[in-house]
Amino acid sequence: MADVKKLVRKSVEEEKEVIAKLKAADEAVSEQLAGEIVEEAIIEELKPNAKAGKRSAKSIKQVEEMVSKAERKISVELPEKPRVKQNPARTQLERKSKKYRELNKLIVADKHYSLKEGLDMAIKTSPVKFDATVELHVRLGVDPRHADQNVRDIVVLPAGTGKTVRVAVFADSDAATTAKKAGAEIAGEEDVTKQLDKGVFDFDVLIAQPMLMAKLGKYARVLGPKGLMPNPKSGTVTNEVAKAVIEAKAGRVEFRVDSTGIVHLGIGKVSFGKDKLLQNAQAVLDSIKAAKPASLKGTYVHTLFVTTSMGPSITIATTEV
Helix, strand or coil, rough: CCCEEEEEHHHHHHHHHHHHHHHHHHHHHCCHHHHHHHHHHHHHHHHHHHHHHCHHHHHHHHHHHHHHHHHHHHHCCCCCCCCCCCCCCCCCCCCCCCCHHHHHHHCCCCCEEEEHHHHHHHHCCCCCCCEEEEEEEEEEEECCCHHHHCCCEEEECCCCCCCEEEEEEEEHHHHHHHHHHHHEECHHHHHHHHHHCCCCCCCEEEEHHHHHHHHHHHHHHHHHHHCCCHHHHHHHHHCHHHHHHHHHHHCCEEEECCCCEEEEEEEEEHHHCCHHHHHHHHHHHHHHHCCCCCCCCCCCCEEEEEEEECCEEEECCCHCC
């Protein structure tokens, strides 16, 4: 009984191997295998005529007939697979919406607009119904890997940012009272600590007094990734909490070059109009110009673009900086 089971098992395994080989052939005989089959068939057919000699006229004629016959057979059994026509990849503009493409036609290609013209064009080419943010993108000729070329600054936008900024102040009782009068939503050491312990962040900016920064250390892992950790360079660590609250409410923003040397910053809303946007843009560009590293050699501002949240990009002349 055991021998019978072994034989059955062996036959099953052999059958699986045969099936696997047939699948590997991909339901068609390859050209190389077909050639070998043809060659073997020709040899078998020519065996009776071996006495006539390998180079006899009769042998050569039979070889030619067999080859032509085999080629016709292979061409019938192995038809060529039809080629699938591939459409060329669409450009980035072709992938946009119909409204976007229509608005993009208003922008003259390869033209460098003035800052005022560019902002006016950005307002006209905003394709969305909501009040989109107008963005400024400046590519600088700096290397952010060098500490002295890591351009960073704080600027107060004259017309504001268009956003409602919620401010929290981590300060003692006297400074907290002053901050409340200045417009802070949350003020006081205990009030801020309670929210942080619960993991609630009902504020956009956190301002702290220098003497209390040590108490915020245990929340650094939570505040840091959210961009809420107070920093002296951003003006959020100060004893003048009332001034800091007023500036944060008025539209104080911080900009910094990214790893590729580009400054990205929102300068207002489409509803501001070109005059207010021009004031904010000019304030940002003046700040960027003033922050030029002394060690930089060569061109400082390479390119300058203005766009809205989902609108097309408009090239601005670098002479505006």
